Amino acid sequence: DAGITQSPRHKVTETGTPVTLRCHQTENHRYMYWYRQDPGHGLRLIHYSYGVKDTDKGEVSDGYSVSRSKTEDFLLTLESATSSQTSVYFCANNRTGNTGELFFGEGSRLTVL
Amino acid sequence: KNEVEQSPQNLTAQEGEFITINCSYSVGISALHWLQQHPGGGIVSLFMLSSGKKKHGRLIATINIQEKHSSLHITASHPRDSAVYICAVSMRDDKIIFGKGTRLHILP
Numbered sequence: 001d002a003g004i005t006q007s008p009r010h011k012v013t014e015t016g017t018p019v020t021l022r023c024h025q026t027e028n029h030r031y032m033y034w035y036r037q038d039p040g041h042g043l044r045l046i047h048y049s050y051g052v053k054d055t056d057k058g059e060v061s062d063g064y065s066v067s068r069s070k071t072e073d074f075l076l077t078l079e080s081a082t083s084s085q086t087s088v089y090f091c092a093n094n095r096t097g098n099t100g101e102l103f104f105g106e107g108s109r110l111t112v113l
Numbered sequence: 114k115n116e117v118e119q120s121p122q123n124l125t126a127q128e129g130e131f132i133t134i135n136c137s138y139s140v141g142i143s144a145l146h147w148l149q150q151h152p153g154g155g156i157v158s159l160f161m162l163s164s165g166k167k168k169h170g171r172l173i174a175t176i177n178i179q180e181k182h183s184s185l186h187i188t189a190s191h192p193r194d195s196a197v198y199i200c201a202v203s204m205r206d207d208k209i210i211f212g213k214g215t216r217l218h219i220l221p
Contacts (some may be wrong), residue, residue, distance in 0.1 A: 031207065041115070042199070042211035043156075050207060058208065090156060098143035098203040100167070106158040 003027050006091050014113050019078040021108050024093030025071075031097050032074040034058075034066060036087040037050035037107075043090065049074055050097065081112045119200050119212035127220050132187040134215045139181065147174050147185050148199040150214070156199070159185070194218045195197030 003026030013019055023032060031050055035043040035058075045058030047066040055066050063085060067075045073089045078085055094100030126132055136145070147159040160167050160174040162183075169176050171190075176183040179183045187194055200212040 033209065040213070042213040043201070044115045044211070045208060048208065075176075092156075098205060098209075100203075102146055102148070102158050102201070102209065104148075104158075106155045110202040 004091055004093060004103055004105040006089075006108045008108060009106065010109050012111045012113065013081055014078050015082055019081050019110065019112075021076045021089055021091075021110070023074045023076070023105055025074075026094050027093070027095075027103075028071050029093040029100075029103075030071075031100065032068065033051050033092045034064075034074065035092065036060065036078045036085075036101045037090060037091045038087050046076065046089075078110075081110075083112050086110060086112045115141060117156040117200055119198075119215050120212055120215070121215060123216045123218075125218045125220065126190055130190050130219075132190050132194070132217065132219075134185045134198050134200075134217070136183045136185070136212055137181060137208075138202045141205065142202040143205050144203040145176055145183050146199075146201040146203070146209070147183075150197045150199060152196070157213050159198075187217075190219045192221050195219050217220060 005024050007022045033048040034046040037043050044060045046064050049055045049068040065077045091105040094102050120135045120193045126177050144163045146161050150156045171188045175187040195218050197214040197216050199214045
């Protein structure tokens with residue numbers, strides 16, 4: 001357990017509104033990730049961070065932005081939510097990047113009407 | 114681009130059976146992960162391995178780096194093992210690629 005909490009856990013919003021999901025960790029792991037999980041797909045990487053203010057895009061980054069102003073928080077923002085962004089979002093972290101064990105948050109279910 | 118393929122996609126078995134789930138990937142990796150997700154639940158890490166074999170209770174994970182293949186075995190399966198099992202690979206650029214998962218259902 002790497003002490004990851006996500007908020008909100010559930011959110012319903014309307015198309016065109018901004019949405020921010022928060023991922024908070026207590027273990028100060030260097031690497032943090034945002035994924036989305038959809039039926040028929042594996043977990044797909046949206047963005048990840050390898051340190052404070054250091055972020056990079058994943059395979060499905062269009063329409064999403066992230067920020068990491070301190071080690072413990074990694075924010076995912078949908079500037080203008082669309083129905084295609086209805087999904088379950090998972091935050092994960094690990095200590096050492098490509099050789100570290102993965103720890104996941106509980107997930108955030110987002111519905112965009 | 115690395116692809117991660119799992120088989121089977123779905124598996125139903127009787128309690129007590131020996132279960133094998135397979136994972137193949139296409140390029141070199143730093144590590145391979147096996148994860149478990151219960152219905153409506155979060156995702157937990159079962160194993161991370163880069164060579165050989167690991168065992169935890171009734172679960173065994175193996176990896177063959179040369180063949181780019183890993184297996185997850187469950188001995189004496191139990192209904193509480195019913196879950197989605199996910200294979201993921203850590204790339205050398207720090208990204209992690211996931212398979213689509215294997216849905217396991219163990220009947221009492």
